[in-house]
Amino acid sequence: MRSFASFILSLVLHLSLFASAFIYFPRSASQLDSESVLVPIELVTLADTTNIRAAAPDPVPEPEPEVIERPQPVAPEPEPEPQVSEPEPIPLPPSEDNQPEPEPEPEPEPEPDPVPPQPEPEPEPERPQPRPQPQQQQGLDLDALSTLVDRSRQQSAQNRPAEEGETRQGAGAGTAMTATMADLFRSQTSRCWREPSDAPDPASLRVSVEVQLERDGSLSAPPRLVDANRVLGSPNPYMRLAGERAVRAVIECAPYTMPAGQYQQWRRITVNFEPSNR
């Protein structure tokens, strides 16, 4: 009898244990799912360590406030009258003849720019190699196709972008691979992008930059702002800044760490910078 009771008890306990697995397992499983979203973040860290940019020599020793001192300031001037004289300097000469007109003053300067002996002879966009250009396989050879597909499956399964592949020239790369490559580039660019999130209506400040890269991840040509006339000539100062900031981001984050094997896929990149309203 007793053994029967304990059997029942044990059965109930086991069942509840079993049931609890049903309650919790799906939840943890979904967590696992969402975990995969983290992949690009991991890439970011990788990129960070290899990127030289982190070396910041400037802790900014905080300029002496200086102004704050003024020990005897308040005390000295007793009556309100003195300020009368003080504000006066304001309407004086400073303002009128200076700032607003860029026309007359700036003249003296403008010429200078070209003067320089051009010490930086430009890194010469060495665009020599005619690019082996991955031989597009035309004829449909079923066997070759199936091996390719197998390989691409295999590869996307292990999902290691930076590894091997020179021999393959990207032909076998699946779409999953391309997405990863976009993520890889994105994670490296967003660090240097100063988001215009404090401008009014940031979502209207979308700009695109065309980037050309060398095989080693450096820029092979200066990045080109798409629609540059519209962006830089915009009456909206925030739009002009958005264009400048996008170009600056692409330059400052170079060189990029990209999988050499898929060079043909990231040789040219169009980067859309899309701030959001939040």
Place this chain on the structure above:
Amino acid sequence: MRFLARLAAMFTMIAALAAPALAQSGSPLVVTVTDGNVDPFPIAITDFIAEDAQSAETGADIARVVTNNLANSGLFAPVSQDAFIEDITNIDLRPRFADWRIINASALLVGRVSIDEQGRLLVAFRLWDTAAEQQLLGMQFTSVPENWRRLAHKVSDAIYERLTGESGFFDTRIVYVSEGEGPNGEPTRRLVIMDQDGANPSFLTDRSYMALLPNYSPTNQQITYVSFRDLQATSYLYDLQTGRQEALFDSSNAAITGGGQSLSARFHPNGRELVMSVERRGRHDLYGFDLRTRALRQLTSNPSDDTEPTYSPDGRQIAFASNRSGQPQIYVMNADGTDQRRISFGPGRYTSPVWSPRGDLIAFIKQQGSMFSLGVMRADGTGEERILYDGYFVDTPAWSPNGRMLLFTRGDYSATGTRYSIWSVDLGGFNLRRLPTQGAASDAAWSPLLD
């Protein structure tokens, strides 16, 4: 059957290969970046080159003031001069951009000061983009040498505007209430005016009466404030250029007499009208006041108290605090008093609304239990309110002229009583800084850009 399976496999293969084949045929990889950073912008500021002995010190002084301004704004991170590699000797030559990129300076400011034949100070500068290797800005200012500090502020404003897209706020002044003690230990409240960065402070009022709650005209160098003389609160208009001040209402103004007190007058954006709350027969209502005609116009009439009115920057609307629903809350109405509607609905007491110069936000003070908060909400009442600062005591928000920063009075508990000081914070709730005032201070008001 097997054939069918093979066929199906073939189709999947073709599908699988199509996408990469397209990508490879020359269409570029498309990357969409939606998240960036909002880190301060790294800028290298060199000492301005002096062309003669007279202006030697001025060059370094100007660089120091500009550096301090930009750093205090929270949007810039000036690079330490110790890190500089290239020694700039002529601002008309292209700098070696690589030398500046390597120390992570995204922009480079170089400048020159000189004194011309007429003894005037010339300040010229160039702002370079070190990544694109282009000049972003080149300007020159002239003034009398004593005015070098204002020129430094003007340079700061020009750089700020070029790199942020909005107008600066460095060539401005701040008026505040300095709290002190008289010879017999009695408390004094005097108005002080100083440059935005704390330089050149001087008193506007003397010890014989208390001066409180200054508000700046958005168009010229005038303020209103409230004086307490003989236990009577009166609104005054103070012209800072002439030093002349006058009571806004005297006993001849029939609308105010009879024990009426007026408080917290704020300017219309046109600078020629005021809106204020006036106490009559024990309750506060809002009135408009025309500075030229001296005509007073009643805007609200309500058994409860309507106080602390503030104009929208287009002058079409007025926000104010009212306790008509119990605890004080924030309301908005048309400038003529019609269409009154409540925009704050949170728990606690909402007071001190101040409309942002940009127009989209209203700053407010919220008191909940023993906690005070400075926050902003959208002027149309939509969205969530955003708290920028919480503390033991918070009061009297004041916007920077570009709507990017807020000043506020902060009280901190101490054994000898609450200690008051003025702090600034930006719209994101970051960059909290104490305003460099001497001694206890409160009730700041920020001038428009000088010209």
